[in-house]
Amino acid sequence: MKKGLNKLFFLLALAAGVAYADPIPTEALTQGGLVMRDRQLRDIGLVMRGGRGGFFDIGYTFTPSSEQLQLKSKYGVHDGFAFRHHYGIFGSWVLDSVSHLGFLTWYDRAGWDSQDFFFFPHYGKFAHISSAFTWGFSYTNTKYDVTAALGLQHQNLELASKRVYPNESDSLLFYWGHARYKNISIQGSFYRNSFQTLRLSLDLESRELYGGVGSGYKTYLPNLSATIYRRKNNGDDDNFVRLNLEQNLYEQQLYADVSYDFPKGGFHSAILKYYPANFSRLIGFEASCLRRNEIGGSRELLWGGAIDFIILRLGYNSAFDYDNMFGAKGTFIAEIHIDVGSIGSNRFGRGAAKAAPMETTQKSRDPNKGLNYRSELRNIGTPTVDAQGNKVIEAKGIRYEKVDGSATQGGN
Structure with missing residues (x-):
């Protein structure tokens, strides 16, 4: 009975979230290219903290109801589906003992x-579909603890209905670079002769995964970053x-993540994240507060959270979903995904400080025991002579004695 009530309350909460979700504006879709490119470079920056090993990430974000994330245009509100598909792959090869x-x-x-x-869009009359593809090469030297990476970014507009969206370039080519020395990194994205984003990061927290300590005050040092975004507003720069x-708030399991915009905008979001021990960020819980900027100029705080359980992430009003799913709010967002990194035999989730423990069973073998056993096998059936000069043959625990003719056998 209790389990049935819990399921009922969950379904009612889900239905309420679907029914009262706010529609997404067309402006959020036209800004999706910048969001995708910046998110990719942020993920690459996390992977470049080690700069070696491998990383694999694939995900599919979906909304099951056509009324869950409707589109708001000048023609009204339209039923439909917002989506996001993504993958990220990194692999490295060992050139010598220190180079990757x-x-x-x-x-x-x-x-x-x-x-x-799932794969092939319907291309409805109000559809907007775009993509971003980033690739590049990296080099890491573990002796000097440096990493350098560079490559290209391709932003493509697959479809944008001319009825509701402004004219956009079908294809844009950007180039990017990343450089890290120990805990300091610089990253930039450029279009022609102008920058799009510039990021300076100070990753001061000591991480056992990358050769740091696993406990102590160094694990409580902050991670800081400052990103300059190039933005246009009515043709003028609005950077x-x-x-x-x-x-880190507690043993690299509880974290606070706060972001702030200036010269205007102020507080953007605050997220409290909890990662259970022994899972290396493969499982996580978060509670978030975000201040959203609506078109009308009003501002309000948006409270939400998410649960990430290895292959399924379920969020409601979370700051991440708002920033990466066109300002989605007032509804549940589900993502099926897998993201795991590896360095040697270590396995970990994105941004982890420690590796997930891998249980192995090791059996020790005594070499002397084996030698003694083989020696005993060779001695089976080999005659020996006792103290009286009699020959003794031992085989499988049976003892035979050969005596001289003057001795009696079998007793009296």
């Missing part, structure tokens, strides 16, 4: 369509800077 050459590729495809789909602080 890597190759990486990231891909995102996101947008809104009138019909649900802004986003500051981000990630702080």
Whole structure:
């Protein structure tokens, strides 16, 4: 009975979230290219903290109901489906004892369509579908603890209905670079002769995964980043800077993540993240607060959270979903995904400080025991002579004695 009530309450909460979800504006879809490219470079920056080993990430974000994330245009509100498909792959090869050459590729495809789909869109009359593809090479030297990476980013507009969306370039080519020395890294994205994003990061937290300590005050040092975004507003530059602080609060399991925009915008979001021990960020829980900027100029705090359980992430009003799913709010967002990294025999989730423990059973073998056993086998059936000069033959625990003719056998 109790389990039945729990299921009923869950379904009612889910239905309420679907019924009262706010529609997404068309402006959010036209800005999706910048969001995808920046998210990819952020993920690449996390992978380049080690710069070696491998990383694999694939995910599919979907909304099961056509009324869950509707589209709001000048013609009204339209039923449909918002989506995001993505993958990221990084692999490296050992050149010598200290040098590693890597190759990486990231891909995102996101947008809104009138019909649900898995691979092939319906291309409805209000659809907007775009993608971003990033690739490049990296080099890491573990002796000097440095990493350098560079490559290209391709942003493509697959479809945008001319009825509701402004004219956009079908294809744009960007180039990017990343450089890291110990805990300091610089990353930039450029289009022709102008920058799009510039990021400076100070990863001061000591991570056992990358050769640091696993406990102590060094694990409580903050991770800081400042990103300059190039933005246009009515043809004029409207650049802004986003500051981000990630702080370990308890044994690298509980973290606070706060971001702030200036010169205007102010507080953006605050996220409290909890990662259970022994899972290396493969399982996580988060609670978030985000201040959203609506078109009308009003501001309000958006409270939400998410649960990430290895292959399924379920969020409601989470700051991540708002930033990466066109301002989605007031509904549940589900993502089926797998992301795991490896360095040697270590396995870990994105941004982890420690590796997940791998249980192994090791059996020790005594070499002397084996030698003694083989020696005993060779001695089976070999006659020996006792103290009286009699020959003795031992085989499988049976003892035979050969005596001289003057001795009696079998007793009296």
